[in-house]
Amino acid sequence: MISDVNLKAELQTSSQKLFLIDNRNKDLLKPKETLDEVIHHEVKEIGTHILICEVMYSTGVSFRKFFKFQVLKPLDVKTKFYTAESDDVYLEAQIQNITAGPICLEKVSLESSDYFKVSDLNTFKEDSCSVFGNINILDKDATRQYLYCLSPQQDLNSRSIVKTLNVGILDIIWRSNLGEKGHLQTSTLQTIHVDRGDIRLSLLELPNIVFLENPFHFKCKISNISDQEIEICINLEEMKNLVWCDISGKILQKIFPSEHIEVQLHLVPLGVGLQEISGIRLKDVTTQQCYEFDNIAEVFVLQ
Template sequence: EHLVALKVMRLTKPALISPTIVTCDFKDLPGNILNNYLKDDPTSVLQMETLAAGQFLLLPQSFGNIYLGETFSCYVCVHNETTQPVQSVSIKADLQTNSQRIPLSTQQNQSPTMLDVDETLSDVIHHEVKDLGTHILVCEVTYMSNYNTLASFRKFFKFEVMKPLDVKTKIYNAESDEVFLEAQVQNITSGPIILEQVSLEGSHQFTVKSLNEDGEGHSVFGDVTLLQAQESCQYLYCLTPK
């Protein structure tokens, strides 16, 4: 058994937690047992227990969904759970992808630390995810054991990186030399997405003209292009040979 404990939590926005509503009439067999239990639930709102209104925030219980382009952030903490100081404590974290191993933690560039009783050594890691597929966060803790020898252990945290958008295209040939390209952009995440900018780059053979603005240059989709989960939006472009 190791002298220190390692905890890792992904840093994402918390969610509101609501009580589980199970109630009945006081004339029923359970009487007021269920109602009293609901009132004693710490997540319920006083005088509004049956409305499922949340007033507490729930920290993330897992790594959840991570999408390409997001910044992966997590909190790494090593805690001394013994009744004596622990010498030479250090943290090292790497992110293993399908093609490379990326060092993440800044603690590995610092000298080892002594942890007193109940003290912690922590680090916040940030990394922009640029690869799809399976990622493994490898956290390694090194410390001086009671036998004056270096001891270490590792923990592995596996998560998948998925693409947030799906793009499908169609090409229409006009009677002239112009070619019209339709791009359908679909939100395939589990939440809403705002598209700040969608553009098509030209090539050395074609000049691109966007047909998604009105005569004054304003987007035909309005000031904000909001896509709910699984919703899509079509963009049209005109390609003219140079």
């Protein structure tokens, strides 16, 4: 029989020391009797972990045991950003299961920052069901893509040309094939916002399919987001396999602040396949500032 039993447990990682049990006391421990303790701890680091259990009793007698184990990375998360002309930010998150077996993804959500309002594009609008089904099984080494649209809650444009914005964090919950629960939160995701200046160009109409050597047209919108009236000169640069049928260097009508004009442009395709529309240059006649618009859209050309 021993008395004054004291149990302590701590967890050491490469960056911190955590006390899991401190001063768990029992006045008297009879022969063959045990002192049991269940430890719950959410592991938030990968790498080497050491669990140290210490028992003290009676007149200062003590002993320790060390339990060393490795915590491996369960998921590989990669993110890509695309900023549209409207300032909406699209986030693609690629989640790969790198555990030893299949897992069930119970929750994948984006908790956005105050800069953005998030729209989850991974559900059907009709019934809000996941596009991956009610039971979302991800096999070992398999990857799944999630897509989110983030709309600015405020005007992101300022006189600073480039600024870093906090987008938010991804929150992922899953269960293993034995029902064990896993939880992962990414660090704060960030994207670079580039101020495109006072003139914006966006596409309004474009045919999906056109035919070789047959002229086609598309319509675009030119917006003035400055607080001054702007007069624009449009220049059209040469492209491969697409030829402009419009006058380059033409002065367009004036655009008042916060307003826009619509412009119809014409092209003749000289090559088959997927062709990229580029080479639109808009120049502010007053300031001589030039805005370049490339990779505007793609059109498929048939023979």
